[in-house]
Amino acid sequence: MDFSQQISQYVISGLTIGAIYALVALGYNIVHNATGIVNFVQGEFVTLGGMMMYTYYTIFKIPLLFSFFLSVATVTFIGALIERGPIRVAKSKAIIILVFITIGLSSTIRGTALLIWGPDNMPIPSFSGEKVIRVMGAAILPQHLWIFAITIGVVIFLQYFFHRTLVGKAMRATAFNRRAASLVGINVNHMILLSFAMSGGLGAIGGIIIAPITTTSYDTGIMLSLKGFSAAILGGYGNSTGAILGGLILGVLESLGAGLISSKFKNALAFFILLLVLFFKPTGLLGHGEADRV
């Protein structure tokens, strides 16, 4: 394998994992825009997506397509439950308290997942076989194509949803100015509920489509979600185009760094980038104004 082949191989696997980061980053953004909180349960949505898929598809032998939608629906429902339950019931609505509640919930869910599914890595078969496709010398698995296709599909759907539908526009209005939104008759509480549900669905999709490549376990979500978070910051927190861009850039940099320099510190790279962005350009690549210095 010559050098250019190697590079294209790294870029392909970087884009694959980057797509997952992008989905996670989008999930963070949606909740952040609706509520102003960092939702640490995001990582558990990813885990649960993979685990549900494992349960429905591998254990119950439900056909692939149904398993997929069933898993996404289940995690979407869990996302909604989190808003309806703990977040809604909380006595204090201070941001710092709500963020900590999501941290607590994330441990709770991770611990529950450990009890239900155990500590082992669960394999999920690829959606359509393992036959390697060669493009420019790089080996691509069909699963890679699935990841790209599904991510692109999700992004197009979100774009349509937020810009062409009434509910999507109402969500954007809520993100822009909650008070003004409620004054024009938007039920802000419903929008917040919807944001949690959607971030649950997005996380689940990420967890499901990556599982055939990386396998899934009760704690896969932690690293994926923390890196997705870095991707969100890199792109500009709250900005959806930024989230996608941030995710892909982070994925590719990580893959190139691991392949060409050293794989030892692969996991640290995302967080170096996070710190660099926070220190030198806290608005991220595409963000604007949100991180004002007072």
Add this chain to the structure above:
Amino acid sequence: MFSIIKKRETFLLVIFALAIILIPLVVKNKYYIIVMNVVGLNTIVVVGLNLLIGFAGQISLGHAAFYGLGAYLSAILTTTYGFPPWPTIVLAMIVTGMVAYFVGYPSLKLKGHYLVMATLGFSIIVNIFMGELDQITGGPSGFPGIPHLSIGRLVFDNDFKNFYLIWTFAFFCILASLNLVNSRVGRALKAIDGSEIAANTLGVDTDRYKVKVFVLSAMFASLAGSLYAHYIVFISPRNFDFYYSIQVVTMVIVGGMGSVWGAFFGASLLTVLSEILHVTEKFNIIANGVILTLVLIFLPEGVAVGLFSLYQRRKISSLIVPPQKN
């Protein structure tokens, strides 16, 4: 020194000091002493973190890293390079404080909760380095053979001696925190937590205070880390992972954000609880999560304060005749 501490607190401090002196004389069970030593170490970290969360209103998810920096700096410098232990503890605190300054300064200048992300990212990086720089740190299998601390002939080589050592430091950390809280700086910090902009217009340099208290809390954690390393004489990256950061934050919240004694209470309660649940690590994750979530939902002021105010409210409401419903 005690002048700015209220009378009630002086009383509590005296009781606390007496308890520290008496406990090892009464409790002969080694296991209980070990648990209490862990409580003491956690108390030092939590008292510092409480200043940051409770008074400056900022979240850190990186205190495991500062705790770990203290431990690893002490371990490596004394064991590998033969530095004298006591000055190394101070050196580790200074280095950790400087690192905290570089992490905290840029993110605390930003509005919003950027510190939580910066500290989170930073602590993951530190943890990865602890595991990967195996030539220096011993890697994932840990760093053994750290010397015990000693003063002259007195070597702190058993749990009872370490009890006095650790709790003496814990005592002085609590004392220092109480002093700080009741001082001009403490009032400035409370003002920041109340309203940063208001504090700013009243002439409080909010950025500087926030960075200072963050650095101070990191130094407390470093001190606890060094003591841990010299007490257990073995450290590994697992002691300083993300999970520990969440655990100390939980202790602050359970104890009641902004209460120094609450920090001690939270550290004791959760350390003992996690010790009870230690049978299997499985339940530890769940238990911590459930406790954190429930306390935050129903008693956001902390367990002690929250239960007390619930009780008060019930007493008051029983005195008021309920309004007639039509």
